[in-house]
Amino acid sequence: DAGVIQSPRHEVTEMGQEVTLRCKPISGHDYLFWYRQTMMRGLELLIYFNNNVPIDDSGMPEDRFSAKMPNASFSTLKIQPSEPRDSAVYFCASSSTGLGSYNEQFFGPGTRLTVL
Amino acid sequence: KQEVTQIPAALSVPEGENLVLNCSFTDSAIYNLQWFRQDPGKGLTSLLLIQSSQREQTSGRLNASLDKSSGRSTLYIAASQPGDSATYLCAVENLQGAQKLVFGQGTRLTINP
Numbered sequence: 001d002a003g004v005i006q007s008p009r010h011e012v013t014e015m016g017q018e019v020t021l022r023c024k025p026i027s028g029h030d031y032l033f034w035y036r037q038t039m040m041r042g043l044e045l046l047i048y049f050n051n052n053v054p055i056d057d058s059g060m061p062e063d064r065f066s067a068k069m070p071n072a073s074f075s076t077l078k079i080q081p082s083e084p085r086d087s088a089v090y091f092c093a094s095s096s097t098g099l100g101s102y103n104e105q106f107f108g109p110g111t112r113l114t115v116l
Numbered sequence: 117k118q119e120v121t122q123i124p125a126a127l128s129v130p131e132g133e134n135l136v137l138n139c140s141f142t143d144s145a146i147y148n149l150q151w152f153r154q155d156p157g158k159g160l161t162s163l164l165l166i167q168s169s170q171r172e173q174t175s176g177r178l179n180a181s182l183d184k185s186s187g188r189s190t191l192y193i194a195a196s197q198p199g200d201s202a203t204y205l206c207a208v209e210n211l212q213g214a215q216k217l218v219f220g221q222g223t224r225l226t227i228n229p
Binding site: 108 | 219
């Protein structure tokens with residue numbers, strides 16, 4: 001398997017623009033997570049899905065952030081409108097509850113977002 | 117609320133030394149603990165996962181231990197190499213956390229040739 005795939009790897013946009021980040025989890029994994037990493041706050045869980053259904057979005061900072069998972073192989077995280085304080089690295093991760101998996105999470109390479 | 121702490125924040129050692137990275141957590145009701153490695157500008161790579169019922173896990177030169185009752189885990193790296201330079205993060209999944217990981221801030225490790 002290619003691992004968790006994220007696109008784009010880098011995104012530079014201007015304040016007020018809409019930003020869409022994409023993630024393809026590892027095939028067969030039933031959990032998908034979106035994290036944000038900054039120097040000040042470290043790694044923060046934003047939202048996670050189980051079998052394409054959002055389970056906990058308590059980490060989503062505000063209504064400008066939304067996430068969807070239309071099918072088992074694709075998820076998006078959207079920021080609209082974007083603000084400079086949204087600049088961070090956004091990671092997607094996936095895991096399996098299958099036998100012997102023990103919920104081990106595997107991370108994608110991340111999307112480095114810069115909002116000017 | 118579960119809190120995970122990693123001390124020190126940074127560590128620099130000469131090549132060849134054995135070293136220990138520390139991770140502590142406040143709530144012992146955990147399902148598992150994971151150690152990750154993060155290279156600059158890269159994602160996280162899972163190194164070892166210890167289930168709550170286990171005491172340690174080994175992979176190559178890495179050995180992770182877990183003492184749930186005292187809320188501590190250590191990552192032992194034997195015969196360190198410059199390629200081991202990276203940030204190491206530990207994360208715990210609470211028993212009632214439903215897959216959510218709580219991360220420490222990481223230890224930035226530098227191995228000097």
